[in-house]
């Protein structure tokens with residue numbers, strides 16, 4: 001090709017533009033909340049076309065050898081944007097993609113990291129939980145997000161944690177831990193020992209109402225143990241990043257404790273599930289975002305769990 005200098009310059013810019021488009025994704029906004037720990041704050045909402053399913057807090061931790069991603073967001077597109085954010089911080093390879101639990105807003109970006117060939121890490125109970133809900137999750141994702149969901153898929157863990165385990169990122173060790181059935185039956189937390197940063201996944205909701213998709217009593221037990229961990233920094237699954245500790249646990253603890261107490265009382269009085277749903281927890285209404293969407297469901301779940309206690 002014999003191009004004039006102007007044409008050569010134009011060709012250069014076209015190539016750069018094409019390369020940028022091919023790379024896709026604008027980077028997700030992130031905040032360094034502790035050395036090596038970068039988190040993105042999701043929208044306080046349910047998944048909509050407007051927010052593109054970006055509703056959970058997600059992020060990554062950088063060692064001297066490689067990077068661990070902690071949750072990947074609600075779509076392939078969000079996962080790609082998270083990957084772009086990582087690339088803006090470090091060229092180190094992504095060696096682990098950790099999912100804190102099965103919910104769609106935390107896992108559907110996994111596919112963005114396929115070409116990095118990481119280990120996908122999750123609780124030993126994650127794969128089966130995902131498989132049993134896969135059809136429903138895919139259907140709901142496509143219904144709620146339409147084209148924005150395209151390419152999203154469930155990628156189950158290739159490395160599982162049952163109880164406790166560690167990951168080495170090079171001069172930075174992550175302690176992973178699984179929990180009693182609580183938010184779900186596959187909750188996992190990540191603790192960066194070097195900075196004292198705890199990534200709770202959805203074992204901690206701040207501002208947004210906790211969603212019981214596992215066990216209210218198990219969750220109360222887990223929170224009591226998490227309180228003892230005394231992290232220096234914390235990334236909740238939903239809500240403001242690095243909230244004050246341990247006060248960040250107080251609202252969730254009160255909500256779940258009152259939910260368990262009031263549902264037990266309703267069962268004892270012989271109330272039906274509908275009577276319980278209509279009367280319990282009304283005083284919490286002004287204290288939480290998304291109360292109207294999830295509170296009744298929480299009462300129903302707690303009732304189904306606790307009626308077997310009697």
Ligand SMILES: [Zn+2]
Pocket residue numbers: 101103183202237
């Ligand atoms: Zn969740």
